[in-house]
Amino acid sequence: MAFAKGTLFNDGPEGFACRLPLPPMLMLDRILEIKGEGPRGRIVAERDNHPDDIFFRCHFKDDPVQPGCLSVDAVWQMIGFFCAWSGGIGAGRALGCKEVFFESEVRPSDSVILYEVTVRRFTILERSGAAMAIGNGDVFADGRHVCSVKDAKVGIFKDIVWTGEPAPERGAGRGSAQEG
Numbered sequence: 001m002a003f004a005k006g007t008l009f010n011d012g013p014e015g016f017a018c019r020l021p022l023p024p025m026l027m028l029d030r031i032l033e034i035k036g037e038g039p040r041g042r043i044v045a046e047r048d049n050h051p052d053d054i055f056f057r058c059h060f061k062d063d064p065v066q067p068g069c070l071s072v073d074a075v076w077q078m079i080g081f082f083c084a085w086s087g088g089i090g091a092g093r094a095l096g097c098k099e100v101f102f103e104s105e106v107r108p109s110d111s112v113i114l115y116e117v118t119v120r121r122f123t124i125l126e127r128s129g130a131a132m133a134i135g136n137g138d139v140f141a142d143g144r145h146v147c148s149v150k151d152a153k154v155g156i157f158k159d160i161v162w163t164g165e166p167a168p169e170r171g172a173g174r175g176s177a178q179e180g
Contacts, residue, residue, distance in 0.1 A: 001026075003081070015129070017091040017161045018084035020077055024054045027074035028081075028115070036086050041119035041133075043078045049141070051108035066106035071113075071147050072097065075137035078117045079154040086122055088131030088156030095132070098151035110141040117152075131156040 002008040004020040020026055033044040049066075056064040073094070080092035106113060119135040137149040 003084075013089050015089045015158050016084075018080065018088065018156060019091070020081060025073070027070055027077055027113075031078075031081070034082065034085055036082070036119070036122070039122050041082055041086070041122060041135075043082050043117045043119070045074075045078055045115045047074070047113040047115070049106060049108070049110045049113055053108075056108045064108050068100070068102055068105070068147065071106070071115075071139040072100055072149050072152070074113075074115050074139065075117055075135070075149045075152045076154055078115055078137065079119065079133050079135050079152055080156070082117070082119055082135075083122065083131045083133050083154055083156045086131070086133075087124060089129055090131075090156045090158040091161045092154055092156050093160070095153035095155050097149050097153065100147060100149050102147045104141065104144050104146045106139075106141045106146060112142060113146075114140040114143075116140075120151075129158050 004022045004026055006019055020028065027047055028045045029047045031043065031045045033042065035042050053066070055066055055070065059065060059067050076094040083092060115137060117135045117137040119133050122131070122133040124131045132153065132155045134151055134153050137152055139146040
């Protein structure tokens with residue numbers, strides 16, 4: 001949470017703006033392992049799954065499942081954290097992935113989601129200071145393989161932080177529940 005709030009440390013290098021999302025978009029509760037060996041690395045994290053998580057209330061009525069895109073986002077979050085941990089300065093952005101395969105789903109009855117990411121390549125470009133990592137991730141719910149994410153890419157870039165305020169809320173949402 002401290003990393004998401006920007007309070008993990010107050011003596012970071014100039015231009016350091018890396019963050020994880022705040023809840024409910026933060027998909028990690030604990031980083032269990034992080035290691036780097038040259039341009040490669042590994043990061044393992046967990047998230048406690050709760051039946052009252054916001055997405056179970058709306059995705060889908062009478063058939064609640066965690067949206068699969070959140071598993072992909074968790075892999076991107078981990079790779080972004082790895083970039084910052086490895087010396088990337090700036091703000092992180094997901095850059096894409098090549099393939100995603102789903103074998104199962106995350107249900108409200110699952111207790112712990114485990115994420116394992118192998119970083120295949122990490123580099124910092126000396127000229128611009130940008131950093132990029134590419135990795136493969138696997139997601140497990142209570143030991144059951146949920147999905148694989150291949151060639152997930154995250155970049156860290158200087159001077160891209162948007163300093164404006166978010167747009168004000170526009171009521172309860174677009175349209176009524178009966179329209180959807």
